[in-house]
Amino acid sequence: MARILYLHQHFSTPAGATATRSHAQARALAQAGHAVTIACGQWQGAVTGLEGPFRRGARHGRIAGFEVVEWAIPCGSALGEAARISAFLRYAARATRLALRPGWDLVIASSTPLTVALPALLARRARGTPFLFEIRDPWPELPVAMGLRRPLLLRGMERLARAACRDAAAVVALTEGMAGTARGRGTPPGRLHVIGQGCDLDLFGPHATPWRPEAAGGGEMLAVYAGAHGRANGLHQLLEVAALLQAAGERRIRLLLVGEGGEKPALMAAAAARGLGNVTFLDAMPKPELARLMAGSQVGLLCLAPIPAFAEWTAPNKLMDYLAAGRPVLSNVPGEAARLLEAGGCGETHAGPAALATALRRLADQPVQREAMGLAARRLAERRHDRRLLAARFVTAVEGALGA
Structure with a gap:
């Protein structure tokens, strides 16, 4: 059994209105016998499953066989750029303090945001803790494609992305295109895994009870x-x-x-x-x-x-x-x-x-x-695209990183 710290700022259970990939992967790791702790913030539309007040800006609980640490750091796509950057940096700071504690066998850093790589890199350099870097969106490529023109910020993101891809014990990319960015930044082929998005077949499908909003006509x-x-x-x-x-x-x-x-x-x-x-x-x-x-x-x-x-x-x-x-x-x-x-x-x-x-x-x-x-x-x-099969592949990638 390994003690794994899973850093994903945007974590949500299926009760939320946002992506649940990290929930499925953490649950699969726990079912494989590993002790998993997810550390997250408060992403717009996410539901962590934790209730009760925050104490010193955090609350803790156990969900689906793994531990969850939720920090009172609100963030969402509707926020302005400065507010989002502030939330990313606040999360990275708290995650770094957690990652530097003794006892972790592996850190999983799931991006975006790219700043999630900072705690993983610091834990590796300070304590020798290996990490797995998951690329869910390629930064800085996408910000550049969206028109970001801040040379200092882009150079900083490029250095961080390069270090994460080069130093990770394993890199997981969601598409072949994202995998290409990792290879270009120095990820050896043997450490690179392409594991795409998955389908929640238990939640969606012909067994779901149909619902139509009031605005919809019966024949539309x-x-x-x-x-x-x-x-x-x-x-x-x-x-x-x-x-x-x-x-x-x-x-x-x-x-x-x-x-x-x-x-x-x-x-x-x-x-x-x-x-x-x-x-x-x-x-x-x-x-x-x-x-x-x-x-x-x-x-x-x-x-x-x-x-x-x-x-x-x-x-x-x-x-x-x-x-x-x-x-x-x-x-x-x-x-x-x-x-x-x-x-x-x-x-x-x-x-x-x-x-x-x-x-x-x-x-x-x-x-x-x-x-x-x-x-x-x-x-x-x-x-x-059965999410359970893809989560099993993620477990294999994690255990390979532990072995490395």
């Missing part, structure tokens, strides 16, 4: 986007899709935009100003509620801003939820996601709102094809 085909409403998501493109459908007199299709983010108020205002009666905005919802919504809907929407770097450097959680729910996916994201949808016969990728609007109308016209694509999506989820 519901197309759901469930995720962050930030600049990187490019959701103004979905408003344009809705406008094209409305202008064509299409009344069979409703777009549901579920989630939170800094761009949401502007998106809602734009939809109202344009009189888009076929768009409904919903608050972010816990995963069990989202599973019911997907069971009552017909299509999943995957949308990102048209930035070429996103093609191979992103691994959207929402795509896995759609597949697990057995829903066909319409996407504007090229690269790895497009190849997955094409190979699985469960979705289509189209560049531009006009093509997406046409594809939605075609699916509304062809319920048999829609059903077949949905069944293919569920089969793909079961065959290749």
Whole structure:
């Protein structure tokens, strides 16, 4: 049995409205016999499962067979840049104090944010504690693609990313594109593992009780986007899709935009100003509620801003939820996601709102094809993206890092 400190600032159980990858992986490590402690902050939409007051800025408890330490450090995509950076640095400081305590056999540092690598590197250099570095988003590549132009900050992030990739006992990347960034920074091939996003097959699927919002007409085909409403998501493109459908007199299709983010108020205002009666905005919802919504809907929407770097450097959680729910996916994201949808016969990728609007109308016209694509999506989820199988691969990577 190894004592493992798992650093993930954005940790959530499935009761939350955000990603649950670290929950599944920590639970798998605990089931394999390891003593795991997750240390996290308070991410917008996350639910850690801990209750009661914070004492000295922290609270503790046991969830799903592992320990959780939650620090009172709020953070979310709707915060401004300065506030987010402050939250990242405060978390890194508290995590460093915890990582430097004696007794840890391994530290897992799950990025983003990239600052989570600081405690792992310091523990390695001060105590010789090995660490595993998990790349969930490649930094600084994505900030640069989004237009960040701060040379000193970017140089600092590059040095930190290079040190993490070079010194880690193992590196886990979510896509081949992310793995390429790790290799470029010195990760030896033998230490590199590509373990993609997983599907929660117990939560999403045909067993979920269908639910439709009041705004949805009984005969409408519901197309759901469930995720962050930030600049990187490019959701103004979905408003344009809705406008094209409305202008064509299409009344069979409703777009549901579920989630939170800094761009949401502007998106809602734009939809109202344009009189888009076929768009409904919903608050972010816990995963069990989202599973019911997907069971009552017909299509999943995957949308990102048209930035070429996103093609191979992103691994959207929402795509896995759609597949697990057995829903066909319409996407504007090229690269790895497009190849997955094409190979699985469960979705289509189209560049531009006009093509997406046409594809939605075609699916509304062809319920048999829609059903077949949905069944293919569920089969793909079961065959290749079962979160339990991927978590087992993560356990193997962790135990390899311990052995190294």
